[in-house]
Amino acid sequence: MGSEGNGGVTDRPAAEEKNVGAPPFEMPEIRFTKLFINGCFVDAGSGRTFETRDPRTGDVIASVAEGDKEDVDLAVKAARDAFDHGEWPRMSGSERGRIMMRFADLVEQHAGELAALESLDAGKHPAVTMAVDIGNAAGSLRYFAGAADKIHGETLKMRGQFQGYTLREPLGVAGLIIPWNFPTTMFGIKVAPALAAGCTVVVKPAEQTPLSALYLADLAKQAGIPDGVINVVPGFGPTAGAAIASHMNVDIVSFTGSTEVGRLIMEASAKSNLKPVSLELGGKSxxxxxxxxxxxxxxxxxxxxxxxxxxxxxxxxxxxxxxxxxxxxxxxxxxxxxxxxxxxxxxxxxxxxxxxxxxxxxxxxxxxxxxxxxxxxxxxxxxxxxxxxxxxxxxxxxxxxxxxxxxxxxxxxxxxxxxxxxxxxxxxxxxxxxxxxxxxxxxxxxxxxxxxxxxxxxxxxxxxxxxxxxxxxSDCPFGGRKMSGFGKDEGMHALDKFLAVKSVVTPLRDSPWL
The missing domain is CATH 3.40.309.10 (Aldehyde Dehydrogenase; Chain A, domain 2)
Known part of the structure; x- marks a missing residue:
């Protein structure tokens, strides 16, 4: 609190005296405000935009393209094509890992700009943003880059004259809906295991804090992640978010947010293609x-x-x-x-x-x-x-x-x-x-x-x-029970939701079936 003991905003002389010599906050350049689909920044199909505001003042920071169902359809198509026909899921794990490491390097190289954007958009302390949000995002990318070539199946000792094994394959197109409280951290936590698994993604950042996700999309392209692998569609939950949750060509949704919206996502999955969902929801710890x-x-x-x-x-x-x-x-x-x-x-x-x-x-x-x-x-x-x-x-x-x-x-x-x-x-x-x-x-x-x-x-x-x-x-699984949801972010468990297990059975050479 302030000297009056009432938690007042620090507009007192004492605050000014302590701030002497401290570098003033440098307003970041807002470079990316459009949707990121198939490797390009594009306007929303409707041409609509929405305002993101500085919570310190309520003033407008920027107008951002407002994605809706039409834009989600385009983003999912790009992700589907990249998954079905592109190189990302067909690369070796070590190749994917090398590109993800470059992505992490770029996040660290641009940490100052990212932290400034995040702090401005979410009202966060820049030092905390730098240490926590940016550090966690880069850390998640590095952790899962190291895991990308360690995804293995099992050998099965079956009854009779058969042998079996399992394959762990990328599930497909992942819809990732991230919250506004830790936008850069949550981008890294969601995107990194999906990329390591070989999935392609459509990310919907929270409408309150869309700027860091768009900046990260540009860094991903610079790192060499192929077009269509990462797509970012800013917009609102009832339109862009709902379109992702109900989309027939989205294979998994990973959502962090309120329990109320988590219910809607489960319902949308049940009514569409029964896609699996991973939900990290509310808490009262x-x-x-x-x-x-x-x-x-x-x-x-x-x-x-x-x-x-x-x-x-x-x-x-x-x-x-x-x-x-x-x-x-x-x-x-x-x-x-x-x-x-x-x-x-x-x-x-x-x-x-x-x-x-x-x-x-x-x-x-x-x-x-x-x-x-x-x-x-x-x-x-x-x-x-x-x-x-x-x-x-x-x-x-x-x-x-x-x-x-x-x-x-x-x-x-x-x-x-x-x-x-x-x-x-x-x-x-x-x-x-x-x-x-x-x-x-x-x-x-x-x-x-x-x-x-x-x-x-x-x-x-x-x-x-x-x-x-x-x-x-990054190696500590995070996720809840009861109405706090299910599924894990972070740790090797986070890979599980982006992988499908396939069992393969073949007869032995001396089997009577041959």
């Missing part, structure tokens, strides 16, 4: 802090687990459970620590911890949840209000006296809002952690290995962190 925890570390973990990336993270630990014997001390330390939390323009003030929400709709959605929490009787420990005269800034908000049946404790908010609750026993903590329709992530803070192991084995989530949070890596 618990962070359980036991009474033997290092209190200072636990406070910092709770803050980062909730307010990193402005709370716009599907795996944010928005339900923080603290054992009753340390609860009062934890709450006091947390409130004191938040007094130094700075909300403001992350592109022009190096002190800033939290920037604006991604757009007006998300800003209003988060504020509506905060209002609902107040009406339902939760108590505000910090925050609870918008801040700043323009842009989409919200104070980091912590509720206490939260009951499990409150909306703020049940529904994903996707913003800087923490629900702080107390518990007595391990059994109670586990039961309350599991008392949600979601199952994406969880965290445990304790020095007791037995307690940690018990909680890890009992909590129904796809990823559990012990004495850390948000620790991810």
């Amino acid at each position: 618990p962070l359980i802090i036991f009474d033997d925890a290092d209190l200072d570390m636990a406070v910092e973990l709770a803050i980062s687990a909730n307010f990193f990336n402005k709370g716009e993270a599907c795996v944010a630990a928005s339900r923080v459970y603290v054992q009753d014997s340390i609860y009062d001390r934890f709450e006091k330390k947390l409130a004191e620590r938040m007094k130094s939390w700075v909300v403001g323009d992350p592109l022009n003030d190096p002190r800033v911890d939290q920037g604006p929400q991604v757009d007006k709709a998300q800003y209003e959605r988060v504020l509506s949840f905060i209002d609902r929490g107040k009406r339902e009787g939760a108590t505000l420990l910090t925050g609870g209000k918008p801040c700043g005269k323009k842009g989409y800034y919200i104070e980091p908000t912590i509720f206490t006296n939260v009951k499990e049946d409150m909306v703020i404790a049940k529904e994903e908010i996707f913003g800087p809002v923490m629900c702080l609750m107390k518990f007595k026993t391990v059994e109670e903590a586990i039961a309350r952690a599991n008392g949600t329709t979601y199952g994406l992530g969880a965290g445990v803070v304790t020095r007791d290995l037995d307690v940690a192991n018990r909680v890890v084995r009992s909590v129904r989530a796809g990823l559990v962190w012990v004495n850390c949070y948000f620790a991810v890596s």
